[in-house]
Amino acid sequence: LRCLKCADAPCQKSCPTNLDIKSFITSIANKNYYGAAKMIFSDNPLGLTCGMVCPTSDLCVGGCNLYAAEEGPINIGGLQQFATEVFKAMNIPQIRNPSLPPLEDMPEAYHVKIALLGAGPASLSCASFLARLGYSNITIFEKHEYVGGLSTSEIPQFRLPYDVVNFEAELMKDLGVKIIFGKGLSVDGMTLRTLKEDGYEAVFIGIGLPEPNRESIFQGLRMDHGFYTSKDFLPLVAMASKPGMCACHSPLPSIHGTVIVLGAGDTAFDCATSALRCGARRVFVVFRKGFTNIRAVPEEMELAKEEKCEFLPFLSPHKVVLRGGRIVAMEFVRTEQDNDGNWKEDKDQVVRLKADVVISAFGSVLSDYKVREAMAPIKFNRWGLPEVDPETMQTSEPWVFAGGDIGGLANTTVESVNDGKQASWYMHRYIQSLHGVAVSAVPELPLFYTPIDLVDISVEMAGLKFPNPFGLASATPTTSSSMIRRAFEAGWGFAVTKTFSLDKDIVTNVSPRIVRGITSGPMYGPGQSSFLNIELISEKTAAYWCKSIAELKADFPNQV
Numbered sequence: 001l002r003c004l005k006c007a008d009a010p011c012q013k014s015c016p017t018n019l020d021i022k023s024f025i026t027s028i029a030n031k032n033y034y035g036a037a038k039m040i041f042s043d044n045p046l047g048l049t050c051g052m053v054c055p056t057s058d059l060c061v062g063g064c065n066l067y068a069a070e071e072g073p074i075n076i077g078g079l080q081q082f083a084t085e086v087f088k089a090m091n092i093p094q095i096r097n098p099s100l101p102p103l104e105d106m107p108e109a110y111h112v113k114i115a116l117l118g119a120g121p122a123s124l125s126c127a128s129f130l131a132r133l134g135y136s137n138i139t140i141f142e143k144h145e146y147v148g149g150l151s152t153s154e155i156p157q158f159r160l161p162y163d164v165v166n167f168e169a170e171l172m173k174d175l176g177v178k179i180i181f182g183k184g185l186s187v188d189g190m191t192l193r194t195l196k197e198d199g200y201e202a203v204f205i206g207i208g209l210p211e212p213n214r215e216s217i218f219q220g221l222r223m224d225h226g227f228y229t230s231k232d233f234l235p236l237v238a239m240a241s242k243p244g245m246c247a248c249h250s251p252l253p254s255i256h257g258t259v260i261v262l263g264a265g266d267t268a269f270d271c272a273t274s275a276l277r278c279g280a281r282r283v284f285v286v287f288r289k290g291f292t293n294i295r296a297v298p299e300e301m302e303l304a305k306e307e308k309c310e311f312l313p314f315l316s317p318h319k320v321v322l323r324g325g326r327i328v329a330m331e332f333v334r335t336e337q338d339n340d341g342n343w344k345e346d347k348d349q350v351v352r353l354k355a356d357v358v359i360s361a362f363g364s365v366l367s368d369y370k371v372r373e374a375m376a377p378i379k380f381n382r383w384g385l386p387e388v389d390p391e392t393m394q395t396s397e398p399w400v401f402a403g404g405d406i407g408g409l410a411n412t413t414v415e416s417v418n419d420g421k422q423a424s425w426y427m428h429r430y431i432q433s434l435h436g437v438a439v440s441a442v443p444e445l446p447l448f449y450t451p452i453d454l455v456d457i458s459v460e461m462a463g464l465k466f467p468n469p470f471g472l473a474s475a476t477p478t479t480s481s482s483m484i485r486r487a488f489e490a491g492w493g494f495a496v497t498k499t500f501s502l503d504k505d506i507v508t509n510v511s512p513r514i515v516r517g518i519t520s521g522p523m524y525g526p527g528q529s530s531f532l533n534i535e536l537i538s539e540k541t542a543a544y545w546c547k548s549i550a551e552l553k554a555d556f557p558n559q560v
Contacts, residue, residue, distance in 0.1 A: 002066065002071065003022055003026070003029075003074050004065055004066065005022045005026065006022065006065055009021060010063035010064065011061070011063050011064050011074075011076060012060075013063065014059045014060050014062060014063035015059055015060050016059070016412075016414050016417070016418040017044040017414060017417055017418045017421060018043060019039075019043045019044055019047075019060070021076055023039050023490060024036040024037075024039040024040055024079070024080070024083060025074065025076075025079055027039065027083075028082070033082075033083050033086040033087065034086075034087060034090070036079075036083035037083045037084050037087035038447070038448055038450075040084055041084070041087075041094075041171070041448035042447040042448040044125075044417055044421075045124060045125050045128035045129070045168060045171065045172065045448075046121055046125060046151075046413070046414075046417050047080060047084045047168075048080075048084035048085065048088060048164050048167065048168060049121070049164055049168060049413060050077075050080070050413060050414045050417065051077050051078075051081035051083075051084055052077075052081050052160050052164065053151075053155060053159055053160050053413055054077050054080075054412070054413065055297030055298070055299060055412060056076055056299070057297065057298045058297055058298070059414070060076045060077075061073045061075070061076050064076070088164075088167050092450045092451065092452065093174040093450065093451070094172075094174040094448065094449065094450060095174065095175075095450055095451060095453075095454075096131075096132070096175060097132060097446045097447070097449055098449060098454060103136050106134055106136065107435070107437075109431055109432055110133075111135075111136055111137055112135070112137060112201040112202070113137050113139070113199050113201060114130060114135060114138045114139070114200065114201065114202050114203075114204075114427070115139055115140075115141060115195050115200045115203045116138070116139070116203070116204040116206060117140075117141050117184075117185050117203065117205045117206060117207050118140075118141075118149060118184075118205070118206040118207035118208060118404070119140050119142035119146075119147040119149060119169070119179060120148065120149020120150060120151065120207075120208055120404055120405075121148075121149060121150075121206075121413050121416040121417050121420070122149075122204075122206035122403040122404030122407070122410070122417065122419045122420040122423075123140055123149075123204060123206035123404070123420060124147070124148075124168065124169060124172055124417075125416070125418075125419075126204050126206070126401075126403065126420030126424045126427070127140055127172055127177045127204075127420075128171070128175070128177070128424075129421055129424035129445050129446075130427065130428065131172065131175035131176060132175065132446040132448075133445070133446060135428075135431075136176055138176070138177045138178065139179075140177065140179045140180070141180050141183045141184065141185075142180070142181050142182075142184070143182065143183065143184025143185075143207075144181065144182075145182060145246050146245045146246055147166065147169040147179065148165035148169070149206070149404070150405070150413075151165050151413060152242065152245060153238050154231075154235065154238070154270065155234075155270065156234070156237060156238070156270055156273065156274050157238065157241040158273075158277070159270070161242070162238075162242035162245045163243075166244060184207070184371075185205070185207055185371050185375070186370045186371060186374050187369075187370045187371075187373040187374045188370060190374070191373075191374040191375075191376070192374065192375055192376065192377075192378070192397070193376070196399075201399060201431055201434065202399050202400075202427045202430060202431055203399065203400050203401070204393075204400075204401045204402065204403065204420070204423055204427065205375070205395075205400065205402040205403075206402070206403055206404045206416075206419075207406055208364070208404055208405040208406055209363075209364035209365055209366050209405045209406060210231075210364070210368065210371070211231065211364065211365050211367045212229035212231040212360065212362070212363075212364060212365075213362045213363040213365050214360065214362075215317065215360065215362060217317060217318070217319060217320060218320065218358075218360060221320065221327075221358075223253075224325070225322060225325060225327055226326050226327035226355075226356055226358065227320070227327060227357075227359075227360070228358070228360070229359070229360045229361075230263075230267045230268070230270075230271050230359065230360065230361040231364065233253060233271055233274070233359050234267070234270060234274065236250065236253045237252060237277075237278065240253075252277075252279075253278050254278070254279065255275050255278040255280045255357055256280065256281065256357075257280070257281055257282075257355075257356030257357070258280070258281065258283075258284070258353075258354060258355045258356050259272075259275045259280040259282070259283045259284070259355065259356065259358075259359065260283075260284050260286055260330055260355045260359070261275065261283060261284065261285045261359045262287070262317055262358065262359065262361060262362060263285075263287060263360070263361035263362050264285070264287035264288075264289070264293070264294045264295055264296060265295045265296050265361065265363065266295075266296045266297060266300050267363075268285060268287070268296065269285065269296050269300040269301060269303065269304045269309075270300070271361050272285050272307075272309045273303055273307055273309070275357070275359065276307055276309070280357070282310065283309045283310065284309070284311075284312055284353065284355075285304060285309055285310065285311050285312070286312045286315050286317075286332065286353075287311075287312075287315070288314070288315065288316045288335050288343065289313065289314070289335065290313050290314060291313060297412075312353075314334055314336070315332035315333070315334065315335065315351055316332060316333050316334075316335050317330060317332055318331045318332055318333045318345075318350070319331040320358065321352075326356075327355060327358055328354065328355070328356075329352055329353060329354045329355055330352070330355055330358060331350055331351070331352050332350070332351045332352075332353070333345045333346060333347050333349060333350055333351075334349035334351065364405065365384065366384055366385060366406060367384075372384075377396075378395045378396050378400055379395070379396040381408070385406060385407070385408040386400075386406065386407070386408075388407045388408065388409065390409055391422070392422070392426040393407065393422050393423035393426060394423075394426060394430075398430060401423040401426065401427055402423075403420050403422070404416040404419055404420070407419055421445070425443040425444075425445060429441070457469065458493075464560055465560075466494050466560050467559060468491070468492075470491075470492055470493050471492055471493050471494035471495055471560075472484065472487055472492060472494070472495040472496065473496055474496040474497060474498050474499070475498075477495075478495050478497050478498055479538070480548075481544075481545075481548030481549070481551070481552060484497075484548075484552060485552060485555070488555075488556045488559050493559060494560035495559070495560075497538070497545060497549070498537060499538065500540060500541070500544075500545045501537065501538075502542055503541055503542065503543075
């Protein structure tokens, strides 16, 4: 109820998927949990995942106009998680857009073969929207035996359970999307050229960055020495702790004593908190720069702090000390900034830390030449990633699109979801152009539907059929046609305009007589639910209303 329902909501602008936050919060306040979940999944097919792991303090919550208020900003992520978890418990499938013709009556363009490589957030999002648009021959190829990509293999169970990822994948599969496991992109098997030969007209690459960025001082070190990369450690933790992820029953990594985690990103803090759960007695998170340069989102850092991880800034790894084939310590040199702002190592300042295990979390790269060659003939940029148009997600090959980590634009799960969302529309536009159909450059993606939306709640009164019994009274919500339009877009069934007069009788000084209703309780502000004695005559002309109502009726023929 604290939400201000801002007209130009900064929370929505701060969300990569442009989630209509104020609307789903209103639905929750009205106990319409299905309506809230419908709004969330309409904009974000991975709405529950994002509700659990989104860095909201950097996104929607950071933009909330109540951020500086005494009670703080709205807990948007918590509300999003709540609404989508309630929907998950309903066990309701997703269905095709009811306004689409039956599959057999869809134009030929909607039956073309579409491939998505990798089953991570970007691909799941892209496939969901393509299926909602009406495409019926969509296949995801995943080299592992599980869906979710990094959401499954690198985000710990205590932050994102596997059944959440699987639930969202099942919603996508409800629309007919197929997933083939154990088949990845490689020059030895499936390549872009072989996909083209097999008749695929469009491909989306969402394979992430599969290899760790390993520094030279760690060359030759293995897990039996006590060294892990984040790409080794987190999947081992996930496979041992996420029920249903895979058929294997592997134990958690055996971690003991002191652990050093290198890095200052989200992955580093996931490694740190996971190491504690695997038996570490003490965990040091060591990074090259200061606290103001930490790349991890505040939520991740706060969790590590609460769990008593130690932070050591301004240290760069210099040497690994082994004894008897096991890591016993690491040597670091201090880092400092010069007058030009460049970070430099001071070899005269050496710090030695005893350690039993070292986990490197210095990011990920695409270094496997077999995968790179399988992407031929697309062009790569100077960072070794495919060249991608940030608006269309199209690569140098018009029929190939890319998103997520491999696109080089996304840093979070929700940004990967939006990459897939954007790509779906421009893949649709590209495919339709091959069949001579022009599609708008402005995305108009369909909503999320379930069998609940097929329930007929229309009513007839005075010879008129109303799509539903919910409407706007002749009061503040019908002050202008744009307000009525927004209401119709949100699903309201009818609207009663304010009284309007001839120009000679126009009211130019409408009095702002607004009195709190007796049902509103003692509170003032956004908690108010009713007002009395509002002026019910419009200050707008008859010509304005006649033209506006004709436009509204043309755009919303079923509304009254």
